[in-house]
Ligand SMILES: *[C@@H]1O[C@H](CO)[C@@H](O)[C@H](O)[C@H]1NC(C)=O
């Protein structure tokens with residue numbers, strides 16, 4: 001008996017102490033949707049028994065947990081907020097919000113990276129000679145600077161991309177994505193492209209790759225030299241070339257599932273983990289909300305523009321117009337809104353805080369009117385709900401176009417006519433709802449039919465990187481082939497030279513012949 005007890009004790013101890021890795025998670029973007037991703041990634045890692053050091057701007061709002069060490073970078077919040085005013089509805093409606101200039105976006109996020117690497121808490125962590133990690137996971141936000149953590153801690157690192165597969169980030173783990181059928185997230189095209197469409201995509205990538213290899217490269221390299229290199233020297237660690245670091249990611253996690261958009265060729269180091277932020281078990285709805293949804297005989301339409309954009313910034317005409325459109329429907333409407341509105345029709349309910357996953361999971365939910373942020377869209381697909389998309393910024397246009405192309409969504413533009421356009425599209429979708437719903441369910445089934453749940457895949461691949469010391473076998477060989485060779489520019493040069501050579505020879509022969517014949521004639 002004693003022996004068995006001892007044996008069991010040993011089994012338990014070995015189970016508890018075996019596979020826990022030390023992981024650094026860097027998710028410093030101070031926006032709620034990014035925090036949802038970071039928090040849920042940490043949650044999955046903890047559930048698998050790992051110990052996580054979590055760089056987050058929301059540290060002051062978090063409770064201490066066992067196995068989590070918070071590194072507070074909340075000092076970047078004011079800078080972020082100052083720019084977030086760009087996301088004001090009125091400015092977007094007026095077209096004055098500068099959300100499409102890649103240079104502006106790059107400058108903004110590389111400044112944030114500079115602040116994070118210069119943050120005293122982050123620097124203390126980097127300087128601590130006892131600090132060791134098995135692997136690092138960093139959020140990719142339009143700069144490559146967080147790859148430099150891997151030089152400090154001398155361990156493999158993994159990129160995490162918050163948007164669907166995209167040439168800018170894919171460029172870090174493979175060759176360029178073919179612009180003939182992969183759209184830049186701001187171009188937001190869905191293949192097949194027109195001739196001009198393909199030219200635009202090609203030009204976008206050429207311009208972007210030029211920026212990445214030259215302009216932006218020097219800005220980032222300077223930040224690396226300023227913030228990280230002195231620490232490497234202080235600790236007596238080797239100082240790798242910045243280019244070596246940024247192309248040395250072991251994996252790229254995409255917050256994406258192929259069923260949601262277009263399938264495009266991917267390198268083996270790219271892994272879909274989209275949907276990992278969704279709870280496997282739906283949390284019960286609050287009593288009042290549950291009652292509204294349970295009693296909605298004609299079904300529920302849920303309207304939410306996400307957390308970045310506050311619907312209270314909507315112009316009054318638009319608010320009243322929307323209220324009128326919703327009031328004219330036989331369905332119950334749940335409107336996520338941060339203030340209470342007067343004159344609410346009986347079928348319209350304003351919710352200031354909405355447990356979105358619970359609402360989308362309810363059997364009476366019929367339609368989701370959304371800004372088409374990727375988290376919302378993934379949740380819609382997860383629960384098989386058709387969508388009306390009103391994209392506002394960033395990747396939302398591309399998400400919306402892909403969803404429409406798949407047949408479970410319609411798209412309208414945000415404008416002063418939104419209420420009128422919404423009425424038109426509701427009149428189109430609602431009578432035909434079974435068709436949209438069937439399509440949504442079909443895509444949902446494909447999304448769910450996978451060997452591993454997204455959270456399991458996340459842990460499997462993180463552990464795989466540690467077990468295989470950086471997973472070098474997954475890395476695309478394209479990284480070792482210079483761009484001019486991939487594009488066969490050298491062959492082009494040889495062919496051009498040959499053509500010019502032949503032309504010269506032919507001309508020479510021709511001129512010799514003609515001069516001979518004129519000589520003969522003269523004679
Ligand atoms: C969490 O732990 C840190 C350091 O151990 C401490 O300074 C901080 O007050 C704790 N926070 C809470 C909310 O308990």
Ligand SMILES: *[C@@H]1O[C@H](CO)[C@@H](O)[C@H](O)[C@H]1NC(C)=O
Nearest residue numbers: 155156240244245248469470
């Ligand atoms: C690149 O990654 C591999 C595998 O993780 C590692 O052995 C190597 O030291 C890294 N190179 C640099 C420059 O960090």
